[in-house]
Amino acid sequence: MLSSSTPAPPTTPRFATFNASPISKVRVVPGGSGGRLPFVTGDSSGKVTLFSASTTANVAKPGALYTAQRHADTVLKANAVTDIAAVDPHTVVAADAAGVVHVVGIAADLATLTLKSSFNPHAWGAVTAIHVQSSQVVSVGVDASVTFTDLSTLKKTTSIADADSSALTGVKWRSAHEVVVSTDSGRLGLVDDRGKRVASAFQDLQHPDIGLNCVAVHPSLQYSIATGCQDGSVKVWDLRNLTYPEIQTFHPHSSEIWDIVFPSHDPTSLLTASQDGSITQFKYNHNNMADAFTKHRTSDKSANVKKVEGLGASVNSVDCFHEVEGLIVAGGDAGQVLVTNI
Amino acid sequence: MTRNLAGSFIGTFKRALDTRGEVVSASVEFRKNIEGHVLALGSQLSGGTDAGQATNVFEDAGNELALEHHVLSRSLAAWQLTELVLLRRDSSLASQLLAWINAFEPQPTRASYDAVHAATATATATHSLSVTHPSFWPYIHKCLLRGHWLAAVALLQKHPAFQLKQTKDSPFNALLNHIQSMPKLAQMLLLQRPSLTRPGRCGGDPQSVASAADIAGLVTSFGILFGDLKIIVEAVHNPDDAMRPTSIWYTEPHLDSLRTFIEFPLQLQLLPTRPSQTNYNPFEQAILNLFDLQIDVAVLNHLSHLDPMISAHLIHILDAHSRLDEAEGVDGYVYFGGEDAMRVQRLLEYATSLSATSQDLIWIAIEYLCTLTSASAKTHLETLLLSIPATTPFIFRKLVSIATSQNLSTVLTTLHNKRADEMKHRNRNGEAITHYTAAGFPERAASVSQTVLKTHLAKPSTNKNTHASTHQVITQLSPTLIKQSQHLAVLSKLVSFQTFYKQKQWKQAASAAIDLLTRLPTPKWVWTRVLVDCVGLLELNECVLGVEETFEVVKCLEVVVGSGEEWTGKGVCEIEEGGMDVDCSVEKVRLAASRNLARAMMVA
Numbered sequence: 001m002l003s004s005s006t007p008a009p010p011t012t013p014r015f016a017t018f019n020a021s022p023i024s025k026v027r028v029v030p031g032g033s034g035g036r037l038p039f040v041t042g043d044s045s046g047k048v049t050l051f052s053a054s055t056t057a058n059v060a061k062p063g064a065l066y067t068a069q070r071h072a073d074t075v076l077k078a079n080a081v082t083d084i085a086a087v088d089p090h091t092v093v094a095a096d097a098a099g100v101v102h103v104v105g106i107a108a109d110l111a112t113l114t115l116k117s118s119f120n121p122h123a124w125g126a127v128t129a130i131h132v133q134s135s136q137v138v139s140v141g142v143d144a145s146v147t148f149t150d151l152s153t154l155k156k157t158t159s160i161a162d163a164d165s166s167a168l169t170g171v172k173w174r175s176a177h178e179v180v181v182s183t184d185s186g187r188l189g190l191v192d193d194r195g196k197r198v199a200s201a202f203q204d205l206q207h208p209d210i211g212l213n214c215v216a217v218h219p220s221l222q223y224s225i226a227t228g229c230q231d232g233s234v235k236v237w238d239l240r241n242l243t244y245p246e247i248q249t250f251h252p253h254s255s256e257i258w259d260i261v262f263p264s265h266d267p268t269s270l271l272t273a274s275q276d277g278s279i280t281q282f283k284y285n286h287n288n289m290a291d292a293f294t295k296h297r298t299s300d301k302s303a304n305v306k307k308v309e310g311l312g313a314s315v316n317s318v319d320c321f322h323e324v325e326g327l328i329v330a331g332g333d334a335g336q337v338l339v340t341n342i
Numbered sequence: 343m344t345r346n347l348a349g350s351f352i353g354t355f356k357r358a359l360d361t362r363g364e365v366v367s368a369s370v371e372f373r374k375n376i377e378g379h380v381l382a383l384g385s386q387l388s389g390g391t392d393a394g395q396a397t398n399v400f401e402d403a404g405n406e407l408a409l410e411h412h413v414l415s416r417s418l419a420a421w422q423l424t425e426l427v428l429l430r431r432d433s434s435l436a437s438q439l440l441a442w443i444n445a446f447e448p449q450p451t452r453a454s455y456d457a458v459h460a461a462t463a464t465a466t467a468t469h470s471l472s473v474t475h476p477s478f479w480p481y482i483h484k485c486l487l488r489g490h491w492l493a494a495v496a497l498l499q500k501h502p503a504f505q506l507k508q509t510k511d512s513p514f515n516a517l518l519n520h521i522q523s524m525p526k527l528a529q530m531l532l533l534q535r536p537s538l539t540r541p542g543r544c545g546g547d548p549q550s551v552a553s554a555a556d557i558a559g560l561v562t563s564f565g566i567l568f569g570d571l572k573i574i575v576e577a578v579h580n581p582d583d584a585m586r587p588t589s590i591w592y593t594e595p596h597l598d599s600l601r602t603f604i605e606f607p608l609q610l611q612l613l614p615t616r617p618s619q620t621n622y623n624p625f626e627q628a629i630l631n632l633f634d635l636q637i638d639v640a641v642l643n644h645l646s647h648l649d650p651m652i653s654a655h656l657i658h659i660l661d662a663h664s665r666l667d668e669a670e671g672v673d674g675y676v677y678f679g680g681e682d683a684m685r686v687q688r689l690l691e692y693a694t695s696l697s698a699t700s701q702d703l704i705w706i707a708i709e710y711l712c713t714l715t716s717a718s719a720k721t722h723l724e725t726l727l728l729s730i731p732a733t734t735p736f737i738f739r740k741l742v743s744i745a746t747s748q749n750l751s752t753v754l755t756t757l758h759n760k761r762a763d764e765m766k767h768r769n770r771n772g773e774a775i776t777h778y779t780a781a782g783f784p785e786r787a788a789s790v791s792q793t794v795l796k797t798h799l800a801k802p803s804t805n806k807n808t809h810a811s812t813h814q815v816i817t818q819l820s821p822t823l824i825k826q827s828q829h830l831a832v833l834s835k836l837v838s839f840q841t842f843y844k845q846k847q848w849k850q851a852a853s854a855a856i857d858l859l860t861r862l863p864t865p866k867w868v869w870t871r872v873l874v875d876c877v878g879l880l881e882l883n884e885c886v887l888g889v890e891e892t893f894e895v896v897k898c899l900e901v902v903v904g905s906g907e908e909w910t911g912k913g914v915c916e917i918e919e920g921g922m923d924v925d926c927s928v929e930k931v932r933l934a935a936s937r938n939l940a941r942a943m944m945v946a
Contacts, residue, residue, distance in 0.1 A: 021702040097733045126734040165772040167735045333705035
């Protein structure tokens with residue numbers, strides 16, 4: 001739900017920096033050092049920009065605001081960036097709305113970004129999400145296909161067409177050979193890169209019509225999958241029983257959730273970014289307890305629910321820095337970049 | 343007299359409400375009426391009041407003429423300022439403001455000028471390079487701060503340094519030249535800024551800078567002209583002195599000076615606190631005090647072009663402090679913006695200017711428009727939403743989300759319809775049906791459904807592509823949607839029938855077949871296919887179709903035969919090797935049914 005009053009830019013500076021165009025994706029680049037924490041943004045004009053936040057602390061101060069320095073950028077053929085994935089400290093891959101995946105190099109001194117190569121993994125339509133593991137890139141798109149590409153050769157190793165009847169919206173590696181995909185029609189699918197079809201597909205029968213916008217896999221418990229939904233809810237799927245998986249549903253937002261992350265320093269919580277202009281971090285649990293939000297209101301000052309609100313326009317993406325506990329970076333429709341610890 | 347002026351006011355405005363140009367003319371005419379009256383009053387006042395002398399006319403209650411002169415003079419000043427800021431755009435606002443200040447603000451007193459002038463003349467006469475009068479440079483600075491260029495030049499030229507041999511590059515000549523070229527954009531001055539830390543760099547005779555006081559005075563003068571905040575802060579002694587330079591120089595700003603314009607009052611910390619404000623924010627207070635100078639319109643217009651984010655902040659501050667509320671009007675006065683309140687009008691103008699400025703600002707414009715409830719805002723919002731190409735599901739979902747929250751049914755219909763057309767073109771029939779239904783075009787959804795059904799039945803059930811396509815449709819659609827469409831309901835049941843048949847789950851297959859024949863609005867041409875497959879069920883060793891169900895099969899067969907529907911003799915289910923003939927006649931179905939009926943009666 002959009003705000004009912006005039007959008008309120010913060011009265012005190014709260015943003016690390018601003019990008020000229022709306023930001024569609026923010027991703028942390030691993031391996032920050034010397035107090036510099038690099039991250040990249042992709043925006044609607046097709047530009048990938050390299051920033052870095054500065055801090056020497058190991059733990060981010062709650063409520064502290066960090067600034068970001070812009071280092072370099074490169075334009076990916078002027079098509080909106082749809083997703084970015086970090087390969088290593090010197091390489092990221094970025095997908096665009098024309099269905100092309102680009103490999104971008106980062107200089108060691110962060111001074112330059114170089115477009116190294118590009119490839120088209122899908123027959124038509126935009127690439128909606130990508131993820132990288134070892135040297136394998138998995139991409140999903142509007143054409144509902146799942147494609148695995150070897151980064152070293154840029155050759156397609158496997159392609160599964162019609163993985164679902166609707167567009168695929170998110171993908172994450174779950175194990176060495178398996179990925180989990182989220183779909184626009186509310187299904188969660190498991191796909192093996194050695195197979196020819198979707199291995200399993202799950203749907204929340206209580207809310208079959210609610211589409212899934214994004215997906216995240218628990219860093220250590222691979223059976224625990226989280227999805228951000230079109231109605232502002234989060235579903236946490238427990239896939240230990242593939243016949244009857246269990247689902248917990250939470251309602252942290254009032255509008256579409258665009259990005260969801262298991263914070264690396266606290267994977268018992270989830271971090272979400274939403275169309276309603278807020279970022280939420282909340283505790284979930286594996287024990288099938290009631291929806292945390294029935295007990296904890298947004299005014300709850302406990303550690304279970306934390307929110308950053310009043311960010312004006314939609315927040316489209318969020319990610320966590322691995323080097324500094326609790327530090328997150330987010331970007332949105334106003335080009336705002338926020339680096340903070342909520 | 344006041345009643346005459348009031349009559350003139352109303353009469354003037356009533357004659358000129360139609361066009362902006364005529365309103366300007368009316369305003370000028372009325373202002374001249376006031377001006378004429380002020381001059382007439384002034385000439386009646388005895389002694390010729392010195393504009394520089396302060397008199398408290400309100401204490402002199404007996405002097406009604408003086409009181410009227412004072413009130414009307416101030417009214418004239420306010421009217422002219424409002425006119426040149428809000429109505430006139432035909433010349434530089436900076437120069438107009440300068441003219442206004444020189445016309446209405448009291449000059450530095452004549453007495454102080456005379457004293458400084460006399461002291462300077464003495465120094466000149468004695469060829470002394472140092473100016474002894476302590477007020478010389480402060481007076482120059484006061485003139486510079488207030489834009490009194492002529493007074494500053496006249497006094498400066500009396501400095502002994504000008505009586506001596508001067509090179510062109512001397513700082514005195516440089517200062518004189520800069521003052522004489524005012525007002526100019528601060529940027530141009532910055533480009534010409536000489537270095538004053540090393541007087542020798544200015545060129546010329548080092549001896550022309552005679553004293554430390556002269557050097558300090560020159561540094562401060564240049565600092566004021568170039569908008570050096572630190573120097574201006576040190577030079578001013580009251581808020582009026584501080585605000586004048588910003589209002590004159592920065593009404594035609596570039597971005598750097600614009601930031602100075604915003605930050606300057608904050609650094610000054612000379613501005614009064616509004617007593618009603620509980621949460622005092624110096625930055626916001628500074629902005630509000632700037633707007634007290636009533637140059638808000640010019641500032642907003644320039645800011646929108648230069649830095650929309652700063653403009654957004656300013657509009658938010660104004661709105662938060664109720665400064666965008668609907669203006670009260672005089673009888674007969676029509677606000678140019680139309681029926682909307684000023685706040686709504688301002689925000690609407692701002693939002694549309696944002697979207698026109700850059701595609702990158704379109705989402706911010708949409709956010710603003712979403713907060714407005716007026717019909718014009720909704721129209722603008724619809725236009726903006728439909729102008730954004732939904733190239734990715736992400737953008738499509740954003741547009742749908744906004745349109746849904748704002749109840750823009752037209753936008754939703756258009757978005758879903760476009761999406762459905764695209765998906766149909768790509769042969770993604772499930773999504774096409776979903777979007778046509780969401781768009782409110784059930785007939786188009788039904789058309790696609792019928793196409794899917796015919797395609798499904800046109801090819802053998804072993805055809806993997808057909809199965810994939812049908813599977814795609816069935817799995818895409820929600821149970822609710824399937825129930826709403828007869829073709830989809832039939833297709834769904836047909837797929838179930840085929841699946842049970844293939845898996846040799848005969849009872850379930852029989853139940854599905856009966857559903858297709860009796861409970862669902864299955865087209866007759868589908869009946870002909872299902873009835874063929876019923877032969878396999880009827881000839882099983884076990885009796886899976888009871889008496890009533892067998893009667894239903896026979897009844898349906900007779901209906902089909904009697905309707906003249908083409909009998910293809912082909913079924914829909916996969917046939918095992920060695921099974922029944924591919925072509926099955928009506929008689930074979932009748933025979934199988936009668937045999938099963940006999941068995942079923944015996945079982946019953």
